[in-house]
Amino acid sequence: MNGGDVGGLGERVELGRARAVPLTELHDDRLAAAGVRLLLKRDDLLHPLLPGNKYRKLRHNLTRAAELGHETLLTYGGAYSNHIRAVAAAGAEFGFRTIGVIRGEEHLPLNDTLAFATGCGMRLVYVDRTSYRAKDDPEAVEALRRRFGDFYRLPEGGSNELAVLGCAELPAEIDVPFNLVCCPVGTGGTLAGIAAGLAPGQRALGFSVLKGGRFLAETVAHLQQVAYGGMSANWSISYDFHAGGYAKRNADLDAFITDFADRHGMVLEWVYVAKMLWGIFTLAEYGEFPSGTTIVAVITAPITRA
Structure with missing residues (x-):
């Protein structure tokens, strides 16, 4: 794999620094009318196995x-x-066994995500939603x-203090002046x-992909606290563009995805990326x-050409 190798477990896992990824300016009449310039940071091209924020979140954790x-x-x-x-991909690449605790019941055939994970050797364990909500209980x-033996535990989404440190490296890679980063x-x-990685005067705006996601503000504050000992005041979250909830979509989101593909020749990943861009365009208008x-x-997730 480009970017590093592993001599063996117990030695340092070295993924290397994030390689340069393009900033692509998106030209759109609706944004121009609002006086907004939009640049896409193609973190989906960051790493062949660990695209986007997954590279950033896992790099220090794997080490x-x-x-x-x-x-x-x-x-x-x-x-x-x-x-x-x-x-699953990281485990296969670096020689870790992997276990995925999956919310909900097993559905066959497996979707592309879970089929890929099992193909990488991940063992899937399904738990009901009530048990899943209690997953962090000691x-x-x-x-x-007791069931699986010792393991290195990564939280849902990989978000812990080491992940925060990895994501904080992103703003320094942006080599043009900007006011706002969205994710x-x-x-x-x-x-x-x-x-946490922004310069003074810059802000971050997140778009919740979860219905009822207002608890996320407390989560972000807690993550900054454990990583840095305090919370920054330069971020906020929009909760209006979840399209029904996690991994759900509605007619408005689908219409945006179709229109975006027609205008720009890109098919947006719909669980995360499309919801963010839908929110940006709507707020700009x-x-x-x-x-x-x-x-x-x-x-943060792969997009493809239309």
């Missing part, structure tokens, strides 16, 4: 797991979780250790890190961004 001598990674996610996919974690928000780690604003939108 820590290897340094501690762990041979197994255990993590959590829904059936469409890009984090589950990335951990008793629940200990039950998993999707599922578990809060990406937003927490980006905001409502005049929520001052004229002259330059926005960098972080593309």
Whole structure:
């Protein structure tokens, strides 16, 4: 794999620094009318196995797991979780066994995400939604250790203090002046890190992909607290563009995705990226961004050509 290798478990896992990814300016009459300049930071091109924020979240965690001598990674996610996919890929690449605790019942045939994960050797464990909500309880974690033995535990979405430190490296890679960075928000780690890495006068805006996601503000604040010992005041979250909830879509979102493909020749990933861009375009048309604003939108999951 480009960017590093592994001599063995217990030695340092070195993914290398993030390679340069393009900033692509998106020209659109609707944004121009609002006086907004939009640049896409194509983090989906950051790493062949760990695209986007998954590279940033896992880089320091994989190093820590290897340094501690762990041979197994255990993590959590829904059936469409890009984090589950990335951990499975990382495990296969670096020689970790992987276990994915999946919210909900098994449905066959497996969707593309879970089929990829099992193809990488990940063991999937399905739990009902009530049990999943209690996944962070010490008793629940200990039950998993009794069942599977020792493991390095990655939280849902990979969002912990090490993930925040990795995501905080992103703003320094942007080599043009900007006012605002936008990103999707599922578990809060990406937003927490980006905001921590901003220069004075810059802000971050996250777009919740969860219905009822107002708890995310507390989560982002907590992640900054554990990573840095305090919370920054340069970020906020929009809760109006979840399209029905995580891994759900509605007619408005679908119409935006279709129109975007027609205008720009790109098919947007719909669980995260499309919701963020839908929110940016809508807020721009409502005049929520001052004229002259330059926005960098972080593309955290793969998009394809139409």
